[in-house]
Amino acid sequence: MNIGMIEAAARRLEGHALRTPLLSSPFLDEIAGRHVFVKAECLQHTGSFKFRGGWSAVSALQPEIRARGVIAYSSGNHAQGVAMAARAHGAPAVIVMPSDAPRVKIENTRALGAEVVLYDRATGDRDAIGAALAEDRGLTLIKPFDEPQVIAGQGTTGLEIAEQAAALGVDTAEVLVPCGGGGLTSGIALALAARAPGLTVRPVEPEGFDDVARSLAGGRIERNARLSGSICDAIVTPSPGEITFPILSRLCGPGLSVTEDEVLAAMAAAVTRLHIVVEPGGAVALAAALFRPHEMTGEAVIAVCSGGNVDPAILARALVTRGG
Amino acid sequence: MNIGMIEAAARRLEGHALRTPLLSSPFLDEIAGRHVFVKAECLQHTGSFKFRGGWSAVSALQPEIRARGVIAYSSGNHAQGVAMAARAHGAPAVIVMPSDAPRVKIENTRALGAEVVLYDRATGDRDAIGAALAEDRGLTLIKPFDEPQVIAGQGTTGLEIAEQAAALGVDTAEVLVPCGGGGLTSGIALALAARAPGLTVRPVEPEGFDDVARSLAGGRIERNARLSGSICDAIVTPSPGEITFPILSRLCGPGLSVTEDEVLAAMAAAVTRLHIVVEPGGAVALAAALFRPHEMTGEAVIAVCSGGNVDPAILARALVTRGG
Numbered sequence: 001m002n003i004g005m006i007e008a009a010a011r012r013l014e015g016h017a018l019r020t021p022l023l024s025s026p027f028l029d030e031i032a033g034r035h036v037f038v039k040a041e042c043l044q045h046t047g048s049f050k051f052r053g054g055w056s057a058v059s060a061l062q063p064e065i066r067a068r069g070v071i072a073y074s075s076g077n078h079a080q081g082v083a084m085a086a087r088a089h090g091a092p093a094v095i096v097m098p099s100d101a102p103r104v105k106i107e108n109t110r111a112l113g114a115e116v117v118l119y120d121r122a123t124g125d126r127d128a129i130g131a132a133l134a135e136d137r138g139l140t141l142i143k144p145f146d147e148p149q150v151i152a153g154q155g156t157t158g159l160e161i162a163e164q165a166a167a168l169g170v171d172t173a174e175v176l177v178p179c180g181g182g183g184l185t186s187g188i189a190l191a192l193a194a195r196a197p198g199l200t201v202r203p204v205e206p207e208g209f210d211d212v213a214r215s216l217a218g219g220r221i222e223r224n225a226r227l228s229g230s231i232c233d234a235i236v237t238p239s240p241g242e243i244t245f246p247i248l249s250r251l252c253g254p255g256l257s258v259t260e261d262e263v264l265a266a267m268a269a270a271v272t273r274l275h276i277v278v279e280p281g282g283a284v285a286l287a288a289a290l291f292r293p294h295e296m297t298g299e300a301v302i303a304v305c306s307g308g309n310v311d312p313a314i315l316a317r318a319l320v321t322r323g324g
Numbered sequence: 325m326n327i328g329m330i331e332a333a334a335r336r337l338e339g340h341a342l343r344t345p346l347l348s349s350p351f352l353d354e355i356a357g358r359h360v361f362v363k364a365e366c367l368q369h370t371g372s373f374k375f376r377g378g379w380s381a382v383s384a385l386q387p388e389i390r391a392r393g394v395i396a397y398s399s400g401n402h403a404q405g406v407a408m409a410a411r412a413h414g415a416p417a418v419i420v421m422p423s424d425a426p427r428v429k430i431e432n433t434r435a436l437g438a439e440v441v442l443y444d445r446a447t448g449d450r451d452a453i454g455a456a457l458a459e460d461r462g463l464t465l466i467k468p469f470d471e472p473q474v475i476a477g478q479g480t481t482g483l484e485i486a487e488q489a490a491a492l493g494v495d496t497a498e499v500l501v502p503c504g505g506g507g508l509t510s511g512i513a514l515a516l517a518a519r520a521p522g523l524t525v526r527p528v529e530p531e532g533f534d535d536v537a538r539s540l541a542g543g544r545i546e547r548n549a550r551l552s553g554s555i556c557d558a559i560v561t562p563s564p565g566e567i568t569f570p571i572l573s574r575l576c577g578p579g580l581s582v583t584e585d586e587v588l589a590a591m592a593a594a595v596t597r598l599h600i601v602v603e604p605g606g607a608v609a610l611a612a613a614l615f616r617p618h619e620m621t622g623e624a625v626i627a628v629c630s631g632g633n634v635d636p637a638i639l640a641r642a643l644v645t646r647g648g
Contacts, residue, residue, distance in 0.1 A: 015491075018345055018347070019345075020345070021342055021343075021344070021345060021367060023342070023367060024369075025369075026408075026435075026436065027432070027435065030435075040367070042599045043345060043347060043364070043598070043599055043600070045348075045349075047599050084350075104596070108351070111350075111351065111354075112350065167339075268636065271601050271636065271639065272428070272636060274367070275366045275367055275371050275600060275601040275602075275632030275633075276367070276599060276600060276601065277595050277599040277600065277601060278599075308599030309599075312592065312595065312596060312643040312644070313643070313644070315595065315640075315643060316639075316640040316643045316644050319636040319637070319639060319640045319643075320636070320637070320640050
């Protein structure tokens, strides 16, 4: 993995991925006690940064390989990203999804032209299921995070952050990134290390699912004790990846974690102050920026809001309980 | 009014206003039966396009005039735009607001450093109140729409639409714009007439408050029978302006109007499909694009979502009733 791969991915994404805005509000600055900038990746096509990685990986395949089709396993956002990228390239897509994924994500993936195969998150092994399907049908497996071209695509988010921060005169800040397997976090960290070395990435996770923070603290890959029971389902993964963890370990500051109450309050603040819709897993970094100000340093913080595919009922709950 | 004034405003706004993205979703295309592009001006600073006009007007004042302060009357979004622009220029701001404006808008305006003067919408004359305050304190009145520098600022939205549509290869489309007094609509119409003549503006209003549509149809300024009772309060004004109406009349296609149910459904679709928050008045154009497809022509439509300052309870209602 190097900056050249991220820049090559940026060229393939040009004109296809949205350059998402860096938003701000004096009201958020006041809550946090410092300048808060929000990279609104929830506005990306398919509603999350996963479109970048999906497009990067699909577009990097040899045409004759791509024409046979791709397969991905995902709790939802990677699924939509790969499905939309595959359709745009005229390639069939099979998506292996947990049966308890939000209904809207399953429906959206099907509507984007993909074949959806469901499995039980508690008892099934999605890696094994994906590998078997790939072999049977000659599909290329596109992993959700531990895959260089996916990391390169997510890293294009970091290239944009570097440019947008420079345009605002921000050359020193912590960059908070919602972290599951670490594809987005490691991609951004690689891009910033090369293009904006004063911007330091810190991964953010939900409390109780802080495998990355513990892995960084201990210097080796740690696993989550459980994989369900969080409203931040989109970023709950067993552990950081074999490719992503060494990058995170080399380039990132310590991990942060936030409570579900903080996540809901951040979602409400995003609605009322920035006018964006952020899903729970995508809101953990903003929650840390707003409600954990003493756990970071500096005059400015940049929080990535990584996805917006929230069940309307959960967003309504956030608004009613925390949006006053 | 001419394109030169809009381009001059764009230079004054450079680095201060956000270049808002043009969003899309295959799910919205499917509802509308054509390509739908959404100019997400709800992401603008202070949550609406009004920041552009406020900044344009305040920045155009002579420094010694500006230092004495500005005054504006507004149901909320113009207030916030002027307040934030004035504060950034170090100028005092007095805002005359109806006492029934959404609480969040009154609070936000105060938090942005402005002095808020409330009046009764049914019995008070905001023009007279504003004029008296302006004379007493030597303030410069910044009208919400019938003011050339305000129209020029709003017109910068049209310059961006022209560039963004061209980048997507869209050179023929109807551009639907939420229309109150016509500042945004006339500004966009002037910009597009000069920079993208294949894009035709059509104003959109709530049913029962369609003064602009009736004025365009009749060839003279018509008034609304009532000014309260719409959830789209931000775009309910007595009539189009003396400056805006001739521009609308010369450059726009026929007006459209939409029901409150259509507005709520458009707000829910904006949340679930675009991940943006749109207030009722700001959602009328998207509502028309989605739910009145037979009242427009062409393969593509561009809808401006002009503001996002919605009471959380109203958004929650839209999500619960229409977001399924």
